[in-house]
Structure formats: structure tokens, C-alpha cells
Amino acid sequence: MKLLLPAMLIASFSLTACAQAPAPDAQRDADATAASGPAPASRLHVDPASADGRAVEAIRKINPRVEVDAVGAAPIEGFREVIVSGQVLYVSDDGRYLLQGSLFDIEQRRDLSEVGLAKVRRALLAEVPESDRIVFGPPAPTYTVTVFTDVECGYCRKLHQEIDEYNRQGIAIQYVAFPRMGPASEDFRTMEAVWCAEDRKQALTDAKAGKTVPSRRCTNPVAMHYELGQRIGLSGTPLIIAEDGTQLPGYMPPAALRAALDDLAKNNGSAAATIGG
Template sequence: MTRFAVAAMLGALSLSACAQAPQAPGAAQAPAAAKPAPATAAKAGSADERARQAIGRLNPQISVDYVGAAPMPGFREVIAGGQLIYVSDDGRYLMQGTVLDLQDQKDLTQSSPALSTYRKDLLKTIPVGDRIVFAPPNPKYTISVFTDIECGYCRKLHSEIAELHKLGIAVEYMAFPRMGLGSKDHKDMISVWCASDRKRALTDAKNGKPVPTRDCKNPVNMEFDVGQRIGVSGTPAIYAEDGTQLGGYLPPQALRAALDKLAAPAGSAAGGK
């Protein structure tokens, strides 16, 4: 892979770092996200600093949010643009993609505590009052979902809200207009978030009903920005409370099983409700 190709790959990691869309007038601004702190500050010449310098040489515009020890020897774990990558301790090699621990039979890229913490802290910057919440009484689990009003699987997930509630799962929606800021989709989502009854407005929009035009001070741009920074590349994007990404659409029973597995003590089987 050429240096140019690697730089282009890294550039694609962080839309917020390289190509943020303009903010609409009156839109809420994204608060600063808490970042997981390394156990020790990176010092000049350290493996952490060499990893940062290596990313900077490829693309100075990339924001490196975290550098720490990787689960395999000889590499540093790096979070950039919401994505997890590995850089060798000498700053020479970069790996991105699935990394399997064959002994423990797990995907290291999906089980990184640092990445989960990074996502959890970013999600916390979106107040519950800025989300559209569908919750049963006394839910066992709560999921955060970046959603779009037009995507088919977003609509399918929403059509199964009643089943999710029966399984003890609350859904907290955040706006992610996948067509981008300034699109009709974006304007319609602002209208939904500005409705006096946002739950009804979102349900109507997901059922294909026309969206009455509304405008107000709203969190749509801020939530879209957080979604970009967390690494959302499609909708729906579902996250557990600990920051683990559960994937895109999952059927209700599969979603409950995934949440049970996360909640189960290490080495034990998850129990049903």
C-alpha cells in the first residue's frame, strides 16, 4: 500500500477531523467529549508518542483520541476518528481491521475496553432530554441508537419497539441524517425533533407520513457530529450502555441475547429474563 493510499484510508477514519459539514444556524453545538486517559502520559520518544507521530506524518488533520497498550506485544492501541487501529511500538507498522486472539477465541477489535470507554464517554455528551426515548416500565437494558427516518432497517427496528419493550429493552434515539447536513432528510429530522410530541412525530415519519416543517433550537447537528466522532458509518447504529457497539439492525430476540451476553459474568452463560 502506498503512503498516499494509507493517508487516504486514515483520512476516511475521521469525517469530523477532515470534512465537517457546516452547522445550521441556531443548532446546538457538540460538547467536548471526555477521552480515556492513558495510564501514564506519553513522553517524547515513548512508544505512545511514536504512534502519535506516525499518524501525524500520514495525515496531520487526523485527531488521535487515545493511545495505550495493545493486547498483543509490540503494538500500541490507537483510537482515531472513532476507529480502532494498531501501530507498532517503533511507529513503523499500522494495522486496521479484525484482529483475532486465537487462544481466547475473541475479536480484539470488538472487545477493546479503551474503545468502549471512548464511545461511552461520547454518548454521555448527549443528554437524555435531547434523545427521543421509548421505554417500558423498569427496563432491564437501555440501548442508544443513531437513527435515520428513511432507512429501511431503522423503520424495521422501530416497528418492533413493542417487542423490545416486552424483552425489557428501552430505546433512546439520536439523530443521524445519513444523507448529510443540509439534505431533506436532515431538515425532516429537525422537524421531528422540534415537534411538540417527538415520539409521535418520529413514529409517523418512520411510517412514511409527510413531515410538517418545523424549526427550533435542536440537537440534530450535535448528535450527527457525535455519531461521526464515534465512528457511525450507517444506520441504525446500536450501542449498549457500556459503549459496546451491538451492530446495525438486530431482531429483538438476538438483541436481547447480545445484551444478556454482555451482562453475564466472564466465563458464565447468560440467563434469560
């Protein structure tokens, strides 16, 4: 089994439309310096002597600076499921062995790895209040999706050009920022200007149309959104996430997105009915 260590702890979404740009040399140097520093304080608290604790410790032996978002029993006996940067890893209960990749249940025809990932995405996105998002939606939406967006990405612009049709399909789009060129970029500063504008919706529309958005500084959530995207494992934009935490392909035409959300709702309803007996 080929493992990319420690780079394996940074997930890659193949379905997103615009790839994240490589970090500039200065940013890479800063990352390398940070990697040699002390490990960050963990938000996850587990008993070090437990199987969960051994799994977390095994991951930190690979990369002491990584932050584990979730750990718990895996669907396969003898392993713990660990979620890091939008990626699922399976660590043996004794902390010795690690498996990387999706776990597919052939009988149920389900990707069991996606179940844990969806829970983590949902929990992380719950930390972002609606006031920190830019929302385009009908008065009473049937569905609401979170979209990590960039003002320079071609498919992000295409999605926004069709925003009225998404709304007509009953879909509310809640944008969060992911300037894929990174914190030191003009792209990042433009998105800060958008989130600091008096009319954020118009500023975002202007920026995606290639118009200049007047520079403005304020306390804004762009850096927090960017960090959140990295924790989720985002590597490109747009990234669409349904209310239950399910990741959808990067760009979908309005009718296709509505159909996908209808299918997801139906499948979730069937699963709930099965659990309820």
C-alpha cells in the same frame, strides 16, 4: 498490507443495514478545502516524547486533520493501540510501523480490538444527555441501548415499527440522530424538525411512517449527534450500541436483540468474575 490512506481513517461497519449516502459534490469540495486547512485542536493530550505521543504523531503524519480518540498500550508487545473514527490501529512504539485490523486472541476467543473500541464508544455516548435523546422504553427496563437512527432508512423504520415489542422484551431504545444523507439534505432538516417538535416521540413515529413533520427550527442536537456518529465510525443505520459500548448488528428482531443482550451480560459477568479472582 494494503492501506487506504488517508481514507483508512474512516471506518466502515459492514453489519449496519442502510449505508450512508456519498457526500454531494458541494460537500466533498468543502471537505477537500477543510482538509488543506490547519489541523483541529486535539482533545487528547499526551507527552510528545512518549510512546503514546509518537503513535499519535505517526497518525497525524498520515492525516494531520484526524482526531485521535484514544491511545494506550496494545495487547501485543512493542505497539500502541490507537483509536480513530471507530477504527483500531496499532502503531509501533517508535512510530514507524502501523498495522490495521482486528486483533484476535485465539486462546480466549476474543476480539481484543473491540475491547478498546467499546470503551471509546461508551465515553463518547456519555457526552449525550438523555434529554437530547428520544427514548422509548418500559417503566423499568432490563437493558438500554443507544440506536443511531435515520428517518429514511428502511431498516430504521422496520425497527421502529416493532418498538412496542422491544419494550415488552425489557429493552429501552434511546434514539440519537444520524441523517445519513448529510447536513445539506432534506433528511437532515426533517430530523431537526423531529427534535424540535413539542412531542418528539410522535414526530419521530410520524417521520418514520412517511408522514410530513411540520418544519420547525430550534437549538437542537442533530448536528452534534451526526458528528458523534462519524467519530464512532458509523457508516450506516441503524447502529445499536449496548450500555457497555459493544456494537451490535444494525437491525435485530426484538427477541434476537434480547438474546444478544442476555449473552453479553452473561459474558461480561464471567469476565468480571475472572478478574475478581
